[in-house]
Each structure stands twice: as structure tokens, then as C-alpha cells.
Amino acid sequence: MEILDRMPWAAQNAVFQRLADVAEVSKLNKEERLEYDHALKRYRDTLNAMTGAELKGIEKGRAAERIENARSLKANGVPVDVIAKSLGLTAEEIEAL
Numbered sequence: 001m002e003i004l005d006r007m008p009w010a011a012q013n014a015v016f017q018r019l020a021d022v023a024e025v026s027k028l029n030k031e032e033r034l035e036y037d038h039a040l041k042r043y044r045d046t047l048n049a050m051t052g053a054e055l056k057g058i059e060k061g062r063a064a065e066r067i068e069n070a071r072s073l074k075a076n077g078v079p080v081d082v083i084a085k086s087l088g089l090t091a092e093e094i095e096a097l
Contacts (some may be wrong), residue, residue: 071097 004012028036066087073083080094 067093067097070094 004015007015025033025036066089070083070087070089070093073086074080074094074097080091083089083094084091
């Protein structure tokens with residue numbers, strides 16, 4: 001309780017809300033609990049899929065940015081080996097630009 005007393009009110013509220021949620025789940029009968037668990041799994045799977053898609057999109061954007069930067073550096077006469085080392089691209093990728 002001492003730790004709880006030192007927590008800000010919002011954090012205390014979150015702790016008690018979580019405890020209430022756990023208590024609600026523990027009151028479910030077997031069929032309701034299975035349904036709850038399936039719904040929770042679907043929610044987590046969807047959340048993971050969305051997060052994965054977002055990360056892939058970010059990586060695609062970063063890759064496109066590296067290519068554009070390499071194209072610009074190459075056009076300004078920066079040596080291919082310097083571009084490759086700086087941007088993590090291969091010399092073949094840079095030559096193809």
C-alpha cells in the first residue's frame with residue numbers, strides 16, 4: 001500500500017481499474033471465458049498485424065529515402081564507395097541509379 005500511496009492519482013486509478021477488470025474476467029463462466037479469450041486473441045492478433053504493417057511501411061519509406069539521397073549524392077559527384085558506406089547500400093545499387 002505504501003507504493004500505492006506514493007503514486008499519482010491517475011496511476012492509482014489505473015491500478016484499481018485493472019484490478020476491477022481482472023475481477024470481472026474471473027466472474028465469467030467457462031463458456032464466457034472461452035469467448036473472452038478468443039476475442040482477446042483476435043484483438044491482439046489484429047494489433048500485432050497492424051503494428052507489423054506500420055513497421056514495414058516505415059522501413060519502405062526509409063529505403064526510398066536512402067535511394068533518393070544516394071541519387072542526389074551521386075549527382076553531386078560523391079564517390080560511390082562513400083555513398084555506399086554512408087547509406088548502407090551496395091555499390092551495385094548506387095551504380096544502377
